[in-house]
Amino acid sequence: MSVDSTDKGLLTPDNCAVIFIDHQPEMFFDVGSIDRQVLLNNLLVLAKAAKIFGVPVILTAVESKEFKGALIPELLGLFPEETPIERSTMNSWDNADFVAAVKKTGRKNLVIAALWIEVCLAMPALQALTDGYFVYVVEDASGGTNLVAHHAALRRIEQAGAVSVTALQVLLEFQRDWARSEHYDEVMATMKAHCSVFGLGAENAVNRLAKTDADLPHEEKRRPSS
Numbered sequence: 001m002s003v004d005s006t007d008k009g010l011l012t013p014d015n016c017a018v019i020f021i022d023h024q025p026e027m028f029f030d031v032g033s034i035d036r037q038v039l040l041n042n043l044l045v046l047a048k049a050a051k052i053f054g055v056p057v058i059l060t061a062v063e064s065k066e067f068k069g070a071l072i073p074e075l076l077g078l079f080p081e082e083t084p085i086e087r088s089t090m091n092s093w094d095n096a097d098f099v100a101a102v103k104k105t106g107r108k109n110l111v112i113a114a115l116w117i118e119v120c121l122a123m124p125a126l127q128a129l130t131d132g133y134f135v136y137v138v139e140d141a142s143g144g145t146n147l148v149a150h151h152a153a154l155r156r157i158e159q160a161g162a163v164s165v166t167a168l169q170v171l172l173e174f175q176r177d178w179a180r181s182e183h184y185d186e187v188m189a190t191m192k193a194h195c196s197v198f199g200l201g202a203e204n205a206v207n208r209l210a211k212t213d214a215d216l217p218h219e220e221k222r223r224p225s226s
Contacts, residue, residue, distance in 0.1 A: 005108045005109055005134045006109060006134075010173055010176070011109060011111065011136065011165075011170065011173050011174070012173075012174065012176075013053035013054060013055050013174050015107065015108075015109050016055060016107050016109035016110070016111050016136070017055065017056040017057070017058065017102065017105040017107040017109070017110055017111065018046065018047075018049075018050040018055050018056070018057050018058075018111045018112075018113075018170075019057075019058045019060070019092075019102070019110055019111065019112045019113070019114075020043075020046075020047070020057070020058070020059050020060070020071070020075060020113055020114070021060050021092055021112065021113070021114035021115070021120050021121060021124070022060070022061060022062050022071075022114055022115045022116075022120045023043060023071055023072055023075055023113070023114075023115055024061055024062070024064060024070065024071055024072065024115070025072060027115035027116065027120075028040075028072070028115065028143075030116070030145055031115060031116070031143035031144070031145065032143075032144070032145050032146040032147070033117075033143050033144040033145070033146055033147045033149070033150035034140065034143050034150075036143075038140070039140070039141065039143050040072075040074070041194040041195075042138075042140040042141040042166070042167040042168075042194075043074075043075065043113060043141045043167070044074060044075075044078075044190075044193075044194050045141070045167040045168055045170075045171055045190060045191075045194045045195065046111075046113055046138055046141045046167040046170055046171070047074075047075055047078050047079075048078065048171070048186075048190045048194075049167070049170050049171035049174055049190070051078050051079070052171075052174075052183050052186045052187060052190070053174045053183060055174070056105040056107060057079055057082055058082075058085070058098070058101050058102065058105070059071060059075070059076075059079060059082050059083075059084040059085065060084055060085040060086075060087060060092055060095075060098055061084045061085070061086060061087070062087050062088070062089075062090065062120065063086075063087070063088055064084070064086060065086075070084070071084055085097050085098050085101060090119050090120055090123065091120075091123035091124055091127070092120065092123075092124040093123065093124040093127040093128060093131075098124075102128070102133075108132070108133055108134055109133070109134045109136065110125075110128055110133050110134065110135050110136065111136045111138060111165070111170060112124070112125055112135060112136065112137055112138065112142075113137075113138040113141035113142045113167075114142050115142065115143055116142075116143060116144050116145055116149070117137075117139075117142040117143060117144045117149070117150050117153045117154070118144045118145065118149040118150065118152065118153035121137065121142055121153065121157075122153045122156060122157055125137060125157050125160075125162055126156070126157065126160050129160050129161050129162060134161075134163075135157070135161070135162040135163070136162065136163050136164075136165050136170075137154065137157055137158075137162050137163070137164050137165070138165055138166065138167055138170065139154065139164045139165070139166060140166045140167055141166075141167045168191070168195055171187060171190065171191070172187075175187045
């Protein structure tokens with residue numbers, strides 16, 4: 001089970017790598033399991049989680065020059081220092097450069113989002129599991145061609161030992177404690193920008209924390225004073 005290699009079952013910025021597979025325009029167009037704007041928002045939550053907390057990231061694209069196009073600019077813009085690994089194979093685990101990049105991270109927990117989930121996520125996830133890695137599928141930052149394909153792929157991956165998570169879950173699991181002030185503002189900004197359901201509540205929470213902190217001794221404040 002994936003929980004064996006975590007901090008008592010939890011992901012941390014120090015025990016995982018985040019992998020983005022084939023988030024390319026043509027792949028987005030054929031997603032039918034989730035609204036594409038919702039998918040994009042979730043993808044950015046996950047990407048910003050990795051960026052904010054300095055988690056190793058791997059980007060890869062299939063046949064981008066020939067027919068699928070480059071990875072979406074929103075993703076590339078967050079990681080300008082990362083060169084996407086180009087592949088011809090649908091299965092990233094068949095690509096030596098990709099597997100080498102995974103090994104180079106030194107992490108055994110792989111948090112993976114991909115298009116499409118039934119092909120370009122399922123195949124490398126299944127093979128990573130057989131090679132001793134622990135796989136976390138970011139369900140809402142991935143998409144299938146339809147709901148049946150999406151759910152069938154998830155069942156297959158989970159039955160093999162992977163764990164399903166959401167993008168917001170990963171972000172908040174990295175933060176874990178609101179008293180950790182180092183990335184507090186960035187986390188809150190990400191939620192307000194991309195998590196519409198939580199946005200207003202997050203803003204109210206910020207205000208409540210600010211008021212509460214004003215009454216606390218300096219050493220007990222949960223976040224820096226504005």
